[in-house]
Amino acid sequence: MxxxxxxxxxxxxxxxxxxxxxxxxxxxxxxxxxxxxxxxxxxxxxxxxxxxxxxxxxxxxxxxxxxxxxxxxxxxxxxxxxxxxxxxxxxxxxxxxxxxxxxxxxxxxxxxxxxxxxxxxxxxxxxxxxxxxxxxxxxxxxxxxxxxxxxxxxxxxxxxxxxxDPFAGAPWLNDPQRFAKFGEFGPEVRVYDEIVVPILGAKCVACHGPAKQNGRLRLDSFEAIVAGGEHGAVLFPGDLERSSIITFISLPDSHNDHMPPPNRPQITPPELAGLEYWVSSGAELDQVVSGEEPPAELAALMVPIYRLLEDPDALEAREAQEAEEAEQRVINRERLAADLAALPEHQRLGFSFEDLESDRLHFSPATYRHLLTTEDLESLLPLLQASVKVDVSGLPVSESLLRVLAESSQLNELDLSETSVGNEVFAILGKTPGLQRLNLFGTAVDVNAEITPGSFANLRQLFVANTAADVAALDVALPHVDVIGDLGLAPPEAVEEEDQSSD
Amino acid sequence: MSFSQHRDRHIYAALAAMMLAGIGVVGCSPQDSGVEVAAATLPEKVEFNAHVRPILVQNCTACHGGVKKTGGVSFIYGEEVLARAESGRIVVTPGSPEESEMFRRISSTNELERMPPVAHGDALEPVEIAIIKRWITEGANWEEHWAYEPEVLRGAEVPAAFADWGQNEIDAYVLSAMDAKGLTPNSEEAPARLLRRLSLDLIGVPPTWEDAQAFAADSSPDAYAKQVDRLLSRPEFGERWATPWLDLARYADTKGFERDPKRDAWPWRDWVIDALNDDLPFDEFTRLQLAGDQRTDPSLSDLVATGFHRNTKTNVEGGSDDEEFRIAAVVDRVNTTWQAWMGTTFGCVQCHSHPYDPIPHESYYSFMSLFDNDWDHDMSNEYPTLGYAIDPEARDEAFQLQGEIDQLGRAYQQSFRQLAETVEWAPVDFLAATSTRGVTFAIERNEAGAEILQTGPNVPKDVLHTVHASIEGDWLTALRIDALMATNATVEKPGAPFVVSLIEGWLIPPDGKPIEISFNRMIPDEFGHSDWPEDSLDPGTSNGWSAYPKQHYDRWAVLVPDRAVAIPAGAKLELKVHNGRGHDGAAQPVLRRFQVSVSDDPRWIATSNDMSVIDIAARRETALEQLSAIKLAQQPVLRSRNPEYPRVTNMFIRGDWRTRGERVDPGVPPILRPANGASVDSRTKLAEWLVLDENPLTSRFTVNRHWEQLFGRGLMETLEDFGSASSPPSHPALLDYLAIQFRGEWDWSVKRLLREIAMTATYRQSAVTEVAAAETDPRNIWLSRGPRNRLTAEMVRDNALQVAGLLSDKMYGPPVMPVQPEGVWRTPYNNDVWTTSKGEDQYRRSVYTFWKRTVPYPSFLTFDAPSRDVCSPRRITTNTPLQALVMFNDPVYWECADQLAVNARAGGGDTPADWIIHGFQQSLLREPDELELRGLVYLHDQLLAEDSSAPALQLTMNAILNLDEFLTK
Amino acid sequence: MNLWQQWQTDRLSHVTRRHFLQDCATGLGAAWMATQGGALYGKSGAHGASPADVMKNPLGVRSPHFPAKAKRVIYLHMAGAPSQLDLFDYKPELFRLDGKDCPSEFLEGQTFAFISGIPSLLAPRHRFSPAGAAGHMVSEILPHFREIIDDVCLIKSMQTDQFNHAPAQLLLHTGNAQPGHASFGSWVTYGLGTENQNLPGFMVLVSGGQNPSAGKAAWSGGFLPSVYQGVQCRSAGDPILYLENPNGVRRNQRRMMVDAIDKINRRTHEEVGDPETLTRVSQYEMAYRMQMHASEVMDLKQEPEYIHEMYGTSPGEESFANNCLLARRLVEQGVRYVQLYDWGWDHHGNGDNTIDKGLKKKCGEIDRPIAALLKDLKQRGLLDDTLVVWGGEFGRTPMRELRHGIVSETYGRDHHKEAFTMWMAGAGVKGGTSIGETDPLGFFVHDNPVHVRDLQATMLHSLGFDSQSLTYPYQGLDQKLTGVGDPPRVVSEIFA
CATH class of the missing domain: 1.20.1420 (A middle domain of Talin 1)
Structure with a gap:
């Protein structure tokens, strides 16, 4: 032994x-x-x-x-x-x-x-x-x-x-019946653990946590939040103005100090309201609110379907789709650019892209507008159909050209001002899907123009100044459209004003 | 514990080994797999300046440089790169990339810590990472930027095939660089064209047709050399080569800003023309312009030379603060000195350390203090100025008179000053002090005696102070006023100004009949201010003793009566001080705080009546009268303030003049300090430092800008920036050779430098661009063909006037006003009018055209002339339709075309073809070939056919003046 | 599951998808991740036309960096600085304290151009009344402005650093108070080129009898190539300098000359091979076309009578109304940037420069033309992509001016850089709104300050440029309109 x-x-x-x-x-x-x-x-x-x-x-x-x-x-x-x-x-x-x-x-x-x-x-x-x-x-x-x-x-x-804590959701700690009813929040909701931590976790801890401590600030634990960062405290319980944890996230987006930085997921209004509620009510670790009637500020957060971060699958799908669109844009752009390069200078100079990467084409000739003939326009038809904005003002626009243009799925804005088109334009362009803006300034449209009901579904603006058109009638026929007719000024003498100059 | 079973032991060992191996393999997988780059692409010897610095400047110094030292890391100073960053890790450990945090960051694939950070763009290219790795492994040797290292004479070996092509050493350098690019030089240009190019380059006007023919016929070996020397000795040389220096000096005939009134700066322009024609060595050219006034007994031209830095702008706009715009002028002088002599963007350092060059923030202000102690103070009359007689004969006399007036004034005051500082003054005690226009006073008493202090918010202009004081003693022989600084004013934030327009004194005895004290002498504490104190005794002028436009320190002045005045018992002293001057600034020039004291020392009267003093005063008066008889231009000049009352220079916090940091002493940036440690604490020493042999920038910058004038592109393309952010020079060895020779053997002679360049075979090449050369070297960087550039704005006009025979060769003098359209010339509050000059002055060389900053001469502006608001080292040539409109419709060129037509008809021959040939020869100095002649004759005939009254020949001549060949050299 | 659980699962799934093995730096999968990681971000960095290829065709049309609301700008600058307190920034407190001494806390640390000592407060001399749908208070000396206020966004909280005319105008138009920098119009034509190659891209129209205090420096190209400098139009003589042929020379004669010159220049090019020669050939063609187009577009007589009556023009003379109509015609033809300066707003109280009679007279000259311009642009469908900006170089003080320390009998205000009002219209600007507020006396900005640099960044934004990415390399620095230092703020609240 x-x-x-x-x-x-x-x-x-x-x-x-x-x-x-x-x-x-x-x-x-x-x-x-x-x-x-x-x-x-x-x-x-x-x-x-x-x-x-x-x-x-x-x-x-x-x-x-x-x-x-x-x-x-x-x-x-x-x-x-x-x-x-x-x-x-x-x-x-x-x-x-x-x-x-x-x-x-x-x-x-x-x-x-x-x-x-x-x-x-x-x-x-x-x-x-x-x-x-x-x-x-x-x-x-x-x-x-x-x-x-x-x-x-x-x-x-x-x-x-x-x-x-894996046990947080353990059944014996949470009454299953209660979860179902209130979107899985218990009768008492620990504001810090169940509201503040997830929000900070989703939107802040990536740069203010274990991996990175920008501004020497950590937000992944209560002590760290209280400790603050290199510029001192970020949390002043009860004082929203002084707590930079709140002020920085409520700055306008374009402000340089706006948090989170632009390329990161942003804090949504309900989340901001939740954080403000917590700070203004004293920012305690163990503050509890009732799950049944949550305070107004937290109500928006405490619904079953509230998403903090975009659903990863949706995010994945969105990014893939964006990448695919970008690729398509580059292909379109190169094709269009090749077509443009083939044009003679007096036709090419009217075209420009919306921005450096876009495939959305604009046509508004200026330098050689006075040289463009109907044949020029006819030969440009394929490109005009690919354009989102077409300005053929003052040009010899034939009816046949107008009919082809009307089929374009890209066309958003068409400027026919000071061309010879008449009332037929309303019939021809009525069905153009994307048309939002139509400029008929100084054209031959007049009072007997008829609008077939239901046409110009997406039109937002119609310019008929300097024409014989009946603006009121068009207004009635196109309630959803801002019809702009002649805009004169009140005659000078109409406005007299008794002089209150030096007594 | 027994591992007896042999077999078990094997199993355990194998298991453990396998586990550890697994971790090992996984753990240290080749993370930097991307970095293995074929060694072949790496340069054999990695040099910091050639390979590493461009990578750092391009990717790192934006956040790790002079402006921002994020994380305590900076890649500008050698010692900082080897130091420890805020994170505690060493940025670069020579010899071991693994220990260098910088290398770890640039080669890491973890987005959160990779440098440059994701937000700023992509990671470095693998080859760049490899270069840095190689550099660190080889010991991370640090080199300063090439422009701060002394020049190196490298020599150049010439390819055998062209051994005899070159004329001098320059050609050798050009040839070896050209050969390295696989290019071969062109043949020599045709004689007439070559002479036209040479003549335009050296004197700014083309040769005559006869000169061109004579040169073409001259087959002597030194024919070309003779032409070069002939042109270099012509007076037009100075007129042509003044223009680039006037651009650098931001020369204009007006003061700038809102009203932009006239300024007599032309005497300085003439000085530059003379200096260039006399081939004044560039180092002396520098010393005179920066510190000509500090020479012992400076001559007229020494003083006029300092006009260089008085080309800064003066803001006479109502309500502008003179201190703010004095400082703006001083800042302009600092930036221009660095730009015009050393091609360095020193302006950046005003607000922070230089973003990528080793120039710390403080060195800006120590350099600035060299210019912070001059008399000029943004005043409308631009004091100090030098009277420069318009009539050349009277110039010396005027200069001598001004010297005399100055010297007599100083002597006059000196005879009293010594007395003023030694005699014992009895302060008076004030009884009452009142003033007009609501100005109120308080009488304060302290140990120094009684003091009058203006109280109340408002001090309007044109107020009359009346002061009563008790006075002891029997006699009054002198009265002294101490004008004290405002209580809150300091040297950095000077106080409000004062101008005593008139001062009178009375003694009021008890019985009330005042006895006037007739003062006839007034002596200030300091000579050199813009005023003559004794004007305070003259009711006829509002000038007088002053501290204007700001008061920097306490001042005093002594008034001496014409005889000793008996003080009746119980009498009181009454003084009336009239502050008659007003100005648009916020603080009106009124005396606000002063003390008065008296003296009964008989020596005052004795000195005042001393024959020598009276004689000095009389001689001064006569000199003044003689001077007023001479018509003068007031050339602004530099003059340093008295050393005993220096201005103190402080750093501006983030470059804002309103917030001051700590004081600095004069000096130059550390990296360029003289090797022998000599201090640079005056403008004279600054000029000396600029032209020291060891200063690596002056000579390089100067030869480079002269090269750019001849070839259209500098060896260092960005003339204005020799810093490390710009691309390196195309021919560094040639640049250094020229710099060393210019400073050394050629002894700073500009004419010698130009001669050497003009004599080169490189310069004489024909400008024809072979197809092969066009591909490999479209911009002719490697000089495999002659230069072909559009004429400068001034040359376009001079060239047209010369070929039409209209150009006047009158030199020097006030600026002239050639034809300019109506209504172009107008500025607010300024009713100067553009009156076209009469006669010969209308056709003077363009360098003499009146240059107004806010409205430059329109056709110059269209041909890329700068507005000369700031130092402009380079004119970027453009090619626009507006230039075509000028050549077509500007009356100047229309008149030239007309005159060409007249000359053509007079020049013999009676057919249009003959006239056209004549006009062509005069303009382009060569015969028109068959196609050109046919084209022009066809034009002439077509014009006549269409309208018989059309000015066909004039139009045809106008066409010739619009040919591409006419507008280029 | 509640937020916390949701975040846990999201976090992990996020992690697994992309960053899982990153957290444990040497986890089993780290190696695999390293190889797959690669460049998550496409080739980014500022891609725009490099300066070299810009110089080949300096005014050719180029696209903005991102989709833009504005394609062109009309800037209406009231040189001298109109008094915002008498026009837009209605302050009842100022009416109440008219004539009282200015409270001292406003004066500490402040420097003025002319005022010194303690000035008294000065109320506007004209009545205000509500205007437009939102009922903004506007002075009654701008009767026609009321008709367009619903298209306009008032910015009442503008600030600048300079209180002298020339430096303040330079800061506003070139980003730097000292001359020598590129003006706004030059930056825009450098960035976007211009649509109509027959006309200059950046044109300047001056009225009121004088050039602005800053002179040509306010529309200079600065360090940009001189092709981008503003071209000043003149109401008397040639609209553009040297546009018209000398008398006696007709258009077809110029045609013959241009043909002859081109033929010889082409021959020179074949011989010498200098590309500039060919460029010069095209410039002469354009000059010929410009002579026709420019004089045509400048000829106001081509406009119908009702337009002249609407603007209140007086052809042949120099007037603000003419310049407004000219501005509309120029932008209609594709000119990129039209800058108007109207002199005469410096109401210090000296002479007839007073804020009662003087200001009313100046308002009379501009009120009708501006209303007509906005309405005319709108009815032609041009307002939606034309940015119109109105304003001065700084504001005027609530206090009455005290020149030379003497109280003048006439009513005048001194220069004031702390707070003033500008407005914008067109190109997506939210009409009928106002942003920013000043304190009850209109002395300091109270909320949402907009520095002139922020205004510049906002205008660039509407043209499709970020103020930090439109740069030109000069003196070793990528120069920007808004200069160095922290990037200014785009005032996005202005846009719908």
Whole structure:
């Protein structure tokens, strides 16, 4: 019996030595970190390595249980597993410590996690020692139990820090009936945890969190928010004007300091209202509101379908679609540019693109307007049909040309001012789908123009000044259109004003 | 623990090894896989300036440079690149790219930390990353920008095939650069065309038809050299080469801004023409213009030379603050000095350190303090000016008279000043102080005695102070006024001005009959102000003793009566001070705070009656009268203030003159400081520093801009910026050679420099562009063909007048006004009128045309002349329809065409073809070929056929003046 | 699931899709991610025409950087600085305190052009009354302005740095208070070229008897090539300098001459091969066409009588009304930037420069033509892509001017850079609105300040340019209209 007892003492000795070794390892890693980049690099391995000892320790426990149940307990069989457990535990402790050195993980969970890891690693060495030296079974079982306990504590807090509290949504903590009714918010809604953290998490933590600390500001934990950034505090409970956490996100978009930066997902009005509500009501960590009748400011957030970030699948589809459109635009542009290059100068000079990348074409000749003939326009028809704005004012526009133009799906604005077109224009262009603006200034349209009902569905503006058209009639016929006729000025004498000059 | 089972041990080892290997392989996969670039594309020896600096300037210095040092990182100063950034990591560790944070950032693929950041654009090209990696591995040697390193004489070997082509060393450099690009030089230009090019380049006017023929016929080997020397010695040389320097000096005949009134700056322009014609060495040319006034006993031309920096603008707009625009003028002088001598954009440094060159922010203000202590102060009369007689004969006499007046005035005051500073003054105690127009006074008493201080918000102009004071002692022989600075004014923020238009004193005895004290002498504390203090005794003028336009420090003046005045017992002193001057500025020139003290020392009267003093005063009066008889132009000149009352220069916070940082001492930027550590603390030393052999910029910039005048494009294309953001020079070795020779063997002689360039075979090449050359070198950077550029604005006019025989060769004198359309010349509050000059003056060379800043001469403007508001090193030529309209319809050119037609008819021959040939020869100095002649004759006949009264020949001549060949050289 | 859970799942799925392995820098997949990462962003960076190819065809039409609301600009500058307090910025408090001393807290640290000491406050001399749908208070000396106020956006919170005319005009039009910088019109023609090659792209029309204080520098090309400088039109003599042939020379004679010159120049080009020669051939063609087109477009007599009556023009003389009609005709023909200067708004109270009679007289000269211009543009369908801007170079003080420290009997105000009013119309500007407010006395801007640099950035934005990306390399710096320093703000609230 003495031997197992002395082994027990030895085991405790091993535990203490292991703890000391780990402390030394931590001190060494401390120094190493400052000197070179290796610290950061190795620290990154932690997430990979830490899951190994968990698996191995579970294997040990199962083996022990299996052996107990089968009654065949032989010494040293699980020594291999203990070796692996000890080695991987120590390695993961080391990498974990380096990761902490990298900074960015201050929270109370961390201390639990660190101590748990230290105990777990040393217990693994003790377990290894126990399986080498002949020790009482109850002692080895106790060690295995201790190891399981230590790893679950360490694992829990580790997970909390990185992945958040998995139990928050646990059924026994939340009454299922309540979830369904209020969009999964409980009767009491912890404003900070359930409203503020998700919003900040979605819109701010990418640049103010573990990965990056712009302006030395972190928003991924309550202490960090209170601590503030390089320009001091960002949160003044109850004072919206002074809290820059609010003022920066309510600046107009074009302002240079507007947060979040333009190329990031923006904070929506309901989210801003929610944050303002939290700050103005004292910005406490544990503030609770009723889930049934949430305050007005939070109501918009507490609906089942409220989306913080764009649904990833939708985002993916949108970006793919945009990319595909951009490609199509480039192809159109090159094709159109080639066609334009082939034109003689007096025709080409009238065309221009809407902007540097767009394939939307405008036609408004100026330099050679006085030289363009009907034949020119006829030959330009394919390009005119591809144009969104066509200004053929003062040009010999034939009816046939007008009919072809009317079929164009691209045409948004057509300027026929001072051409010879008459009332027939209303019949011809009535069906042009995209037509929004039609300029008939100084044309031959007159009172007997008829508008077939339902035509010009998308038209927004119609200019008929300097014509004989009946503006009132057109107004009635086209209620949704802004019809602009002759705009004169009140005659000069109409406005006299008694002079109140120097008394 | 026993690993007895051998087999188990193997399994464990294999398992562990496999696991570690897995992590290893995964962990260190070739992250920088993109960086392996075929070594072949890398230059064999990575040089910092040639390869690395362009990458840094292009991608990094915008945020890591003089303006912003994000993260504490800057790529401008060598030591900062090797230092530790705010993140604690070392930017660049020589020898090991892995330890250099900069390399890690540029080669990282993690968007969040990659440099340049995603928002600023793409990552560096792989080859650029490889170059930087190579540079760091090879020890990260830092070199200063080439323009700040001394010139290097590199020599050039000439390809064998063209060994005998070159005329001198310059051709060797050009040839080797040309050969490297696979180009071959052109043959020499046809003689007539070559002489026309040479003549326009050197004297700005074409040769006559006869000269051209004579040159073509002269087969002597040095025929060309003789022409070069002939042209260099012509007086027109100075008139042509003055124009580029007038552009740099922002010369104009008006003051600028709103009213833009006239200014007599032409004496300085004439000085430049003379200096160029006398081939004044460029270093002396520099010393005189920057500090001619600081010479011992400076001559008339020494003083006129300092007109260079008085070409800055003066704002006489009502309500403009004279201190603000004095500072604007000083800032302009600093920027222009760097631009006109060294091609450096020093203006950037006013608000922050130079964005990409090693010039720190403070050095702007230490350089500025060199110009901050001159007398000129944005005053309408532009004091100090120098009377320059319009009639050349009277010029020396006028200069001598002004010297005399100055010297006598100084002596006159000196004879009293010593007394003023030693005699014992008894301050009076004020009893009452009143004034007109609501100005109120308070009498303050402190240990220095009683003081009168103006109180109340409002000080209008034209007020009369009346002061009563008690006075002890029996005799009054002198009275002193101390004008004290306003309580809140400092040297940086000067106080309101004052002008004492008239001062009179009485003694009022108890029985009430005042005894007038008739003062006849008034001596100020300091000679050199724009006023003559004794005008305060003359009721006829509102001038007098003053501190104008601002008061920078306490002033005093002493009044001496014509005889000792007995003070009746119990008498009181009454003084009346009339502040008669008003101006448009906010603070009116009125005495606001002053003390009075008296003296009974008999020496005042003795000195006042001393024969020598009376004689000095009399001689001064006669000199003044003699001077007023001479018609003078008032040329603004530089004059430094008295050293004992210096202005202090402070840094402007972010460049705003209203917010002052700490004080600075005069000096030049560290990187260009003289090797021997000599201090540069005066304009004289500044001029000396500019032309030091070790100054790497002056000589390079100067030879480069002369090269640009002849070839249309500098060896360093961006004349105005030799900094590291501009592309490097096309022929660095040639540029250095010219710079060293110009400063060395050619002893700063501009004519020698131009001669060397003009004599080169490069310059003499024909301008024909071979098809091959057009592809490889469309802009003729490698000089494989002769220069062909449009004439400058001045040359276009002079050329037309010369070929028509209208050009007058009268030189110098006030600016003239050739024909200009009606209604173009108008500026607010200024009723100067453009009266077309009469007779010969209408046809003077263009350099003499009146130059108004807000309305330059229209046809010059259309041919790309700058407005000369700022130093303009380069004129970018354009080609516009408005130029065609000028040549067609401007009366000047219409008259030239008319005169050409007259000359053609008179020149013999009676057929249109003969006339046209004559006109063609005069204009283009060659015979028209068959096609040209036929075209012009056809035009002439067609015009006549269509309308027999049409001025056909004049129109045809006008057509010749519009040919491309006529407008180019 | 609640917000938190939603965020968790989104975050993870986002991560898996793109950034998952990035969080653990050396995770198993990091290597794979590194190779796949590649350039997520297309070739970005400011792509516009490089200065070199701009010089080949300097005034050729170019597209803006992003879709633009405005294709052309008409700028109406009232040189001398109209008094905003007497026209648009209605201050009842000022009426109440008329004649009282100006409160001292307004005067500390302030410098004025002429005022010194303690001036008294001065109320407007004319009545205000509500105008337009929104009932903005406008002075009654602008009767016709009421008819167009529903197309106009008033900016009451303008600010500038300069209180002298020449520097302030230069800052407003060239971005720098000292001469030598490129003016707005030059930047726009450099950026967009001009549609009608037969006319200059940037034209300047002056009225009121004088050029503005800044002179030609206000429409100079500065460091830009001189082809971009403004071309000043003149009401007397040639509308453009040297446009008309000397008397006795007819158009067809010029045609023959141009043909002869072209023939010889083409021969020179074959011989010498200098590309500039060919450019000169095309310039002479354009000069010939410009002679016809420019004189035609400048000939106001071609307009029908009702238009002349509407604008109140007086052909043959120099008048603001003529210039407004000319502006409409020029933009109709495709001129890119038309700049009008009307002199005579410097109402200090000296002579007849007073804010009662003087201001009323000047308003009489501009009120009708401006209303006519906006209505005419609107009825022709031009207003929607023409940006119209009205304003002075700074404002005028609420206090009465005290020249030389003496109270003048006439009513005048001094220069005031802290607050003034401008307005914009057309090209997507929200009509019938007003932005920004000044304090009860109209001394300081109280809310939404708009510096002249912000105005410049906003105008560039409406033309399809970001103020930081329209640049020209000179002296080693990519020069910008709005200069160096923090990028100014686009006042997006102005646009619908």
């Amino acid at each position: 003495a031997k197992p007892f002395s082994n027990l003492l030895k085991l405790i000795g091993v535990a203490i030595v292991a703890m000391a070794l780990l402390g030394g390892l931590a001190y060494q890693l401390d120094r190493l970190e400052v000197v070179s980049l290796w610290g950061d690099f190795l620290g990154g391995f932690h997430p990979v390595v830490l899951h190994l000892p968990i698996g191995i320790v579970i294997a040990i426990a199962l083996q022990t249980v299996w052996r107990r149940w089968r009654g065949t307990s032989t010494e040293g069989e699980d020594r291999l597993l203990w070796v692996l457990a000890a080695v991987t535990a120590t390695v993961s402790f080391g990498t974990g410590y380096l990761l902490v050195m990298g900074g960015g993980y201050q929270s109370e969970h961390l201390t639990w996690h660190l101590w748990g890891a230290a105990i777990f690693s040393s217990l693994c060495w003790v377990g290894l020692a126990a399986s080498c030296w002949e020790t009482a079974r109850w002692a080895r079982d106790m060690i295995t139990g201790g190891v399981i306990g230590a790893v679950s504590v360490t694992g829990h807090y580790g997970g909390l820090m990185v992945h958040g």
